[in-house]
Every structure is written in C-alpha cells, then in structure tokens.
Amino acid sequence: MAGYTAVTAEDLAIMLDAIGVGSIAELFEAIPAGVRLERPIDLPPGEPEQAVYAELRRLAELNTSAEDEITFLGGGMYDHYVPAIIDMLMSRSEFLTPYTPYQPEVSQGGLQIMFEYQTAISELTGLPVSNASVYEGPSAVGAAAYLAKLTNKRRKVLVSRGVHPHSRATLDTLAVGYGMEVVEVGLDDALTDLGALRGALSDDISAVILQQPNFLGAIEDVQAIADAAHEHGALVVCAADPLTLGVLEAPGHQGVDVVVGEGQSLGNRLDFGGPSFGFFAATEKHLRSMPGRIAGETTDADGRRGFVLTLQTREQHIRREKATSNICTSQALNALGGVVYLSWLGRRGIVELGELMLQRTHYARETLAALDGVDKLHERPVVREFALRLDADVGRVLERCAAAGVNAGYALGRSYDEYGDGLLVAITEQRSRADIDRLAEVLAAAVAAERAGAGAEVAA
C-alpha cells in the first residue's frame, strides 16, 4: 500500500498469530465507539514519488527565491552563500537521522560537534558558556528573559525598540506566562535612547534587552547600555548578528551577561524562515540556569576522552515543573551547519567577510542615498544593513523594483509605524558592486516613476 511499510500477507498472518488476535481491528478495541472515526481520513489519495516530486516542484516554482532575483532582503535572515561541504555533511545519514544523543557511547560524533559548536559560540560571543542551541533567534530572546527571572526574581524587562520586531512580539507573548511586564525603550536617532533607558531603570528591572546591530542596522553602544543596566543589578541581554562579530566587539567583552541570536546566517538556508537555530551564551554563573541541552567533556571506563549531555538536572525530563525551561531538544542539525560554517570561514575568514560586508554596505548606502528622492534614515555607523527614506510609496517602489528583477529590501512600515517611508537594505558577500549598482539604477527609476505619476493606477 503506502510506500514505507513492509507487512506482506504472510507476515500479517504470522504476526496476528503470535499476538493471538484474528485481525488488526482487534488491536484497536480499546478505543471506545463514541470517539471513533467511522470514515476514512478525508485527504487526497496518496501518490507515487514522482508525482509528489512534481507537485512540490510546482509549488517551489511559484516562489521567487534568492535564486530568481537580486535580493537585498534582510531583517533577521540573510542570503549568504552556503558552502557545499555543509550540504554534504547535513545530508549524511549519521547526522540527519539519529535522535538526541541519549546513548553517548554511540553518539560521540554528534556530542563532539555540540561541544565544538559551544566552543565556537563562546568565542564568537565572548562568553564562557553556551548551550547546544535553541529553536531560533526571537524565541531565544524570550528564553533569555526567563533566565533573568530565574536569576533575580524581578518581574520587569526593558527592551529596546531597536530589537527585532519579532523578538519583541515573542517576548510580549511569553512574558504573560512568566508573569513579567515588558516595557519598551524608544530610539533616539536610530539608537537605543540612553537617557530614556536610564530613566526607566530601577532596582526592580530584571533585564535590559538590546540588539547589535539593531533592526535599523545601527551599531549600538553596548558597553554604555550594559553599564547603565548593571548599576541597577539588571541582567544585560544582547541579541547579536553572529556574522558581524568578526569586526564588531564581542558583546561578552562589553559587559553583556547573555548573548543570544539567530543562527541562520551561519551556514543555514533561508527556508522561508526555518528551521534554523538560536544561539544562547552566558557568563559562568548562569551555567545552571541555562535552557536546553549542553554537551560536556568527560572520560570513559578506559580513560578515553568522550562527550556527554551534561547538567541534565536543569532540564524538564528530570526537574519537571522546576526546570529551567520546557525546551527538550536543541536544533542539532542546524547547529552542525553553524559550526561547520564557522570552521569553514575560519579565524581570518570571519574578519575578511565582515570587512567585505562593511565596505560594500558603505558603498551601497552612499550610492543609494545619492539618488533623487532617497535619503539615509539615519547616519549611524552600520555593518551590513542600513535604512533609507524614500520620497515615494515604499510598497509601490518595491513592486517596481521586483518587476525589474531586484528585491530592494524590507519596507520598514511593515513593522514600524514611524518609518512608513523607510526601506531596510541588507548586504551579503553574494551582492557584488555590480548588483548594488543595478539596485541603484532600478531604485532610482522606480522612485522617479512613482514621483512622476504619484497615485496613478495603471491598468494592466
């Protein structure tokens, strides 16, 4: 029948006989009549592999992917090149198909990779302890707030408006369950308003949450924010873009207690938003309050080096209602992609890549801001993403650019009422100077066309 079961008529006879029943139906007798589904599941009939492939390909072709246009979309996920070595490793059965490493003797590969991943994340963030990853970026921000609550029992969190809108929305959702109040701190010319932050700080603030670079692309003064927060004993949580940390100082070296973030840009595909992984690193004293899996080094019965899941008493399967989180698994396969990517980039590569993004971003920003009807939304230093202001309807401009095969970026008005004229443009190493020049050409034309015929609806 279906492709993946293997019971022949002969098997069935032998198996029913061994069980001591006359039919499969007898095995379901425990299900009371009142809750039985007395009809087949109403779904289209199953199809052979080639037909399903054709259907999934049809759907894929209805999407405009980063392969089909020159894209400058960012806003939390970025079109970086994924090296072939990652495809090869992530599709290996030995990494793709095991479960969580409950039996360490036969899971040393996965466990050692978690250990290497933790080492790489510690290096990148400048913090000594990392877990083996969590779901993804925004929920990692929410998880950090829970760690803050467990640590200092305070009930209020300050979050910068520069933090990703999805992270703030996720935090709002989860805080209801935590019994915490979330208070937003506004931006002052695209940076977290330090004066407003100081005014909002008090000794009942559990944590201050910021993002580096922030959603508008601007580099925050992390040290100043951390110092202000620590004066009141609040934890400092920083959501960081990991690929900027080759050129930007590690938040862990700037007084931050917990660094989290979205790991997609480290060797993971866009996948329309997931699966990817979230990273989560902290200072030593938070080791036992961390959520999620942690791999640790040990020795075996013969004294050989080995790795295990450790500090499991934090976790839900042991501590149950007192657990540090309800998270079960990490995103092991995606985190594998992350550590392989960081190893592939290497110590020099991550700096070179950061420098390349920095230079091209500067070039793009200056080139685009020089266009008629286009201005910088802010003048703050940026690394890989920047915000513009358009003197034309952003949505319509984006449509015109898309028609010319260029995805010009993210309309900030989708998340920020105050930036209805804002456009967020992201640069990766895959966007060359020629691509940027093409964007400038297309954007200039689109803005000009909109300004010329503002409001005119042209029939197809």
Add this chain to the structure above:
Amino acid sequence: MADASYPDDLLYHPDHDWARIQDGVATFGITWFAQDALGEVVFFDPPEVGSSVTAGESYAEVESVKAVSDVIAPLTGEIVEVNTTLADAPEAINDDPYGAGWMVRVTLSDPAQADGLMDSETYVGTL
C-alpha cells in the same frame, strides 16, 4: 562508598536527614540511606548563611546525574555556616555522609523540637 551506618549520637528526621546538636548549634546532613538512594552526588546547591530554615521544609538541593532531591531541615533555626567544601567535592556526601559530607550549621530557635526526632534505632526501624 562507605557501608551503611547510622551513628548513635545523631537524631533522625523521617525524610532521611540527620542532626547533631552541640551547645545549641545543630549540624545537618543526609543519611547513608538517602545518599545511597540518590547515587553519586554531583552538585550541592547550598543556602545562604543567615537564611532561616524550617523543620520539615527544604533548605537546599542535592543532585545526582539523573535526579534532584530537596534536602529537608530536621529542625528550625538560622543558618550560621554552610559546608563550602562541597562545592568542589560533593562526593563527600556519598563517602562520608556524617562527617565531611555535613551541609549546614544552624542555631536552633526552638531546641525542644529535637524531642520530635528519632534516635538511630527507631530510624533504622523505618527503613
């Protein structure tokens, strides 16, 4: 791990905790039975000096690899000392539960509470 023992000079609480009272100060720990049930102790999460403990309530946690247990106070009082050596050597709770594995010292607020605890023989009878 040492063999089972329940010294005569201690008082016992039914949740497998012991107290040794000298000059109004009591030392608390867990019994041989408790540490054996728990297995190899890997972490002792101590309370703070100056905090108060209440008889029958938890004042600390001990962890093995796959379990967490509350440590119950046999008597009420205020903690004046915690065994800081357990941070680096929690195995003392297994190896020497009545000696190096002690957990806290407490000034008792109601010494008469001790009358409600068991002697060694009575406690062993409950096991």
Add this chain to the structure above:
Amino acid sequence: MSAPDASQTKQQRERATTIFEKGAPGRRAFRAPDLDVPQVDGLIPEGMRRAQPPRLPEASEPELVRHYVNLSKRNFDLDSGFYPLGSCTMKHNPRLHERVAALPGHARLHPLQDPRRAQGALELMFNLQESLAEIAGLPHVSLQPSAGSHGELAGVLLTRAYHADRGEQRTTVLTPDSAHGTNPATVTMAGYEVVKVALDAAGGVDVDDLRAKADDSVACLMLTNPSTLGIFDPNIEEIASIVHGVGATLYYDGANLNAIMGYSRPGDMGFDIVHFNLHKTFTQPHGGGGPGAGPIAVSDRIEPYLPRPQVVRRPPGAQNGSNALHENGADGRLVGGPPIFDLDEDRGGRDSKSIGKLRGFQGNYGVFVRTYAYIRSLGGEGLQDVCEVAVLNANYLLARLREKVGDRLPLAFGERCMHEFVLSGAPMKKELGIRTLDLAKRLLDHGFHPPTVYFPLVVDEALLIEPTETETRETLDAFADAIAAIIAEAEADPEIARNAPYTTPVRRLDEAGAAKRPRVREVLPQ
C-alpha cells in the same frame, strides 16, 4: 555473543581531537570575494571594533571534510539500524523529502518575501493547515510552534488567554503522573501550578482522583492518549466531560498520534487544543536532536487567540492592501495583484485577541515541506496504514518478548498495547543483578539502539519500546532475539552486561564526573 577482549577498534585507540586542535595558522577553506568597492577606513567607531578576532579553527576544506566525516562514523543512526526509542517515533525518513526541501524555490525563499511572490510556500502551508485540521478533527491550525514543547507552551498560553478573556483567573493545570516532563515544565513557564493526577491500576487516568481535583481553579488538563504507557485511555469521554464540566480546556499532547490516525481524532475525543510533532508522526529527520516542528490545532472557542500569522486563502477577487500594482513590469511580466494565499499578520487588528508571536517569521517551513510531501505520498488511506502497522509491529514485538523473556521483563500494564509498550526491568534487576541501563548498554554491542530507559517514571526500571511501522518483521525478531541473548548471558554472568558496551567508539562514560566539573568548551590557546 561473548564479551570481546581488550583489543580495541581503530576508533577506540585514537584520542578524540576537536577541530580546534587541528589545522594550522594560515590554513583556510573560505576565500572571500575580492573587494570591488573603494576601501574606506574608520567605518566602525573606536572601541566598537573587535580587538582580537574570534579564535575559530584554521583548517583546509579537506581537513574539515575528513574531520566531520570521521565524526559521523562515531554516531549510530536510523538509516543504519533499528532505533526503537519509545515516545520518539523513529520511523524511516523518506529521501524524497530531502530532495524537495532542497529545491531552491523552497530552500532559498526569504521569509520576508512579499506574499505575492511566495504563493507556492503559502499554498503549501495553507494545504498543510487544512490537512492537519482534518487529521486532528479540529478546524483551526497554527503552524508556528517550533517543536512539541513549543506547541505545548502555545497551547497553555492559549488556555490562559481564553480564560482571561472570560474574566476568569484560574491557577492550576492538571497532568497525569505519566506525563512527559515537558508538560509540567510548560505549565510553570505559562504561569500555572502543576497538580498531578494519579493513574488507575490499568495505567489510565484515575477518574476518581481527577473528579476530586477538578474544580474551577483548574485551567486545563494536559493528556497524552494513548499515554506514554502505550495505553489508550478507555475513559476518555468521561475525562473530557469532567474537565469541560468545570470550564477547563483539554490539551492533547500529540506525541503519540501515530497510534490513532484513521481510528480516532483528538477533536472527536473532546480535546480543545492539540500539538503535532511533525518530526515524529510525519517523519522529519531528527537531526541528532532537532529540528522539528510542533503545529497546533484548536477548536472554535480557542480560535480567536491563535498566534499570528496564519495562512489564509482570500476569496477570488478580493483586493488586498494599497500596494497592488496592475501593470506590466519592465520585462513585460505582470506584477502585483492581490495574493490568493496570504499571511494574516494582524488578524483582528488592534482589538485582536491573539496571543501574538511565539517565534520569528512563519515557522519551520523546511519541516512543513517534508510533512506535506509525506501527506501527499500517503493520503488518508496511507496514514491509516501507518497507524495500523505501527500498532501491529508493537504488539508483535511485545508478543515475541513476552514469549522469550516475559518473566524477567514483564509488561508494566495490561495485556496489549497501542504503538509502544513499557516493560519493567525490576525482576531482571532483582533476579539477575543487571539494571535496565545495563541491558541498554549491552544492546549497543548487538548493533541496536536501545529503547527509551527510565521513562515513564511511574514504572520501576522502565523500558519504553516503540518499533514504528517502517520496520520489518525480521528486524523485530532479531531485536527480540538480542534481548533474549542478553538475558541468557546475564543468567550465566551478569558482569558482562554491567560493563557493556565493548564495541562502541567509547565505553561507558563518566557522566557524574562531567556534571561535577563541567567542561563545556575547548580551552583555546591565547
């Protein structure tokens, strides 16, 4: 099989070295594209530029490949052997799913792409929502949660929103003793207190205990049915009636959905909220511990509170937004126009009762692609076949084990099972002196992944076995034979099992040592 002597495998002789210990300064795999724009200095303000580069590995691509491929050989995986890990549903992962998920139209689609240019993805998600609704017997689906535990959290937060909207302050959530640890952990994170409900002698919910504890302080009962004991609760209708009678919601942990597809649906049992484990029932590869996805399906009364965004299908001709252009683009293509499938970001607008977002973007789309391929491959009839064979295989393996080792490893509850069953190793421990853990470790030497051990907690020396529908009878026979051989071996010499395994890349590991003095990263030279 006898205990091997001290001769070690090649893997065992070599010390494990991390990628940070390999390579050499100056080696690299990555080559940056050339700088094609004018170099400008001082773009990062003083003090914000990183002083020391992160000490990442320095290795060539061949070194990286060899390192990670050799590590892969130190893993046991489902593709090479039987993996009867109870409650985890380790069924075969069809390779078609990997192929279709890797199509650039799916894999390289940006999550913030305009919905008009992501119609394939949104159509897929819409169809998946509809399919999951039919399977659950509940009309409304959110695909957003990233894992089962995340779906649980969504479910309890939905419950909270539902009660709050009715002006009720409820404080507790009931869970049975046999529940997954995620249930009580979730309850705490959602701001409720856990109240445990006892099990009856048959392993089901103790209805009297439930009735005694169900009052108007109860927000929800979280239940897995069949339970983690592999038993379908025959009192489910009465349980639902008690819970609904006090105004609480009924939450279904979908971990064990493989056991009922085609026979019963959580919605028909009276549940209000269900989470699916797409990585279990719908065979997303487990990846060594993630990723997964944990969509939820809910009843009409819970629908207003669902997370944002959901995928909706606009009626034909409906206009959407002000940005729609109806003109030919520069290359003559028609652009714009209202999308048929859309992301409903602010359902209800400012008055929305939605609990909000649980994560970034739309969920684990890559998992949805695989799930959708699976559902399209199997259809309704195929999903029922999955369920029937899963239950058949479990009962067959149970029968074989009872016949061979039933006295040492008895079934914990009942006579038969659904898709999984729990044996107790208590007699084995008492009579042979080997624990369930020893049996598990010795199974590794036989080339099998052990079942789940020491869960559920309500069974002493528990062994939770879930063979799944994709295993052959020959495999089940071989597994039963291996267990019997280990028991027979332990009758003669229990020391062999106590010191197992022998043939694995490492032997039994010092977990206590790891926990006492945690080393969670490589210490790198300055």
